[in-house]
Amino acid sequence: MEELPVVVLLLLLLSLLLVPLVLLNRRRQDRRTPPFSLLVVAGSGGHTTEILRLLSCLSESYSPRHYVLADSDKMSEAKIRSFEQKKAETFSKSQFTLDRIPRSREVRQSWISSVVTTLYSILYSLPLTYKRKPDLILCNGPGTCVPICVSAFLLGLLRIKRTIIVYVESICRVETLSLSGKILYYFSDYFIVQWPDLKKKYPKSVYLGRVV
Amino acid sequence: MKSVFVTVGTTSFDELIAAARSPPALQALHSRGYQKLVLQVGRGALPQPGSSGALAVEVFRFKDSLAEDLQSADLVISHAGAGSCLETLEKGKPLIVVINDKLMDNHQLELAKQLHRDGYVLYCNCSTLVETLQSMDLSTLKPFPPGQPEKFASFLDKVLGFQ
Numbered sequence: 001m002e003e004l005p006v007v008v009l010l011l012l013l014l015s016l017l018l019v020p021l022v023l024l025n026r027r028r029q030d031r032r033t034p035p036f037s038l039l040v041v042a043g044s045g046g047h048t049t050e051i052l053r054l055l056s057c058l059s060e061s062y063s064p065r066h067y068v069l070a071d072s073d074k075m076s077e078a079k080i081r082s083f084e085q086k087k088a089e090t091f092s093k094s095q096f097t098l099d100r101i102p103r104s105r106e107v108r109q110s111w112i113s114s115v116v117t118t119l120y121s122i123l124y125s126l127p128l129t130y131k132r133k134p135d136l137i138l139c140n141g142p143g144t145c146v147p148i149c150v151s152a153f154l155l156g157l158l159r160i161k162r163t164i165i166v167y168v169e170s171i172c173r174v175e176t177l178s179l180s181g182k183i184l185y186y187f188s189d190y191f192i193v194q195w196p197d198l199k200k201k202y203p204k205s206v207y208l209g210r211v212v
Numbered sequence: 213m214k215s216v217f218v219t220v221g222t223t224s225f226d227e228l229i230a231a232a233r234s235p236p237a238l239q240a241l242h243s244r245g246y247q248k249l250v251l252q253v254g255r256g257a258l259p260q261p262g263s264s265g266a267l268a269v270e271v272f273r274f275k276d277s278l279a280e281d282l283q284s285a286d287l288v289i290s291h292a293g294a295g296s297c298l299e300t301l302e303k304g305k306p307l308i309v310v311i312n313d314k315l316m317d318n319h320q321l322e323l324a325k326q327l328h329r330d331g332y333v334l335y336c337n338c339s340t341l342v343e344t345l346q347s348m349d350l351s352t353l354k355p356f357p358p359g360q361p362e363k364f365a366s367f368l369d370k371v372l373g374f375q
Contacts, residue, residue, distance in 0.1 A: 059365070206367070
């Protein structure tokens with residue numbers, strides 16, 4: 001348990017970071033915010049393909065789109081840029097941004113060191129979620145979505161910004177949830193699954209058929 | 213020219229590549245009227261191209277997109293990766309999913325098994341590939357209905373009050 005002091009330190013840093021955010025927010029409350037903002041968590045291959053399919057059917061109202069990726073993700077950026085290029089050809093007012101955060105968990109990382117890296121990613125995500133103040137977060141399972149959703153949840157608790165979190169479990173998940181899914185089942189406002197077996201096991205979830 | 217496309221995705225699956233190029237597999241494919249075999253080997257060992265028996269064999273590691281190879285194939289033999297399986301089915305190509313027995317607890321298997329249960333794909337492992345090629349009846353495979361992202365869009369519109 002040698003990581004324990006690090007956990008404590010990160011938690012302390014996290015609470016220190018929240019104080020200026022609350023204070024900043026008091027001052028800025030009267031400023032106008034844009035009408036709608038969407039934050040999309042993309043990540044690693046299949047997840048990005050699926051989330052772009054979901055986005056493909058959304059109307060012009062869902063703009064600007066703020067994408068967040070893990071900094072180790074090489075493939076997704078090109079996919080997002082070509083998707084947005086097509087969007088821009090259809091909708092002239094289409095807007096997007098792209099940010100990167102440290103990956104919260106590599107495959108096969110131990111439990112306690114996952115806690116450390118996740119806390120570290122939350123520290124990184126918090127200023128980003130604060131800056132974007134999304135009305136809606138859309139995510140589908142890359143590890144990066146956990147710190148982003150947790151920081152949005154914290155901003156909600158502090159009454160800085162109330163965000164609707166929508167999680168769509170990957171089409172690959174037929175009988176069991178992914179690790180991100182198991183966590184975000186409790187943090188999301190709407191939890192969408194794509195196979196009927198999961199709907200039976202997780203009653204809070206929403207089943208709309210196969211959506212990707 | 214009737215062709216078969218074998219794909220292992222971004223990983224390696226040498227056992228599948230070896231099984232697909234084995235003389236009995238080539239014989240089975242030949243007797244079914246296939247004349248060309250294209251192998252996408254990923255990070256695995258790169259076998260020699262050229263013709264093996266009666267089939268012309270092409271080999272490559274990766275491409276930015278496999279869309280063209282999938283499109284020109286008459287039969288696809290794939291690892292159980294969700295991306296490969298779904299892309300093949302969306303192109304309306306008959307698909308044999310070959311599972312890797314050496315990968316334990318691979319969640320990707322969930323999807324492949326379900327697609328098999330629903331009658332969209334044939335399903336085997338490396339040791340039963342030849343048998344599957346000999347006995348397969350591709351006309352029994354069901355067409356794969358497209359996903360419906362528009363249902364998701366109208367759900368979100370309702371949640372957010374966009375109409």
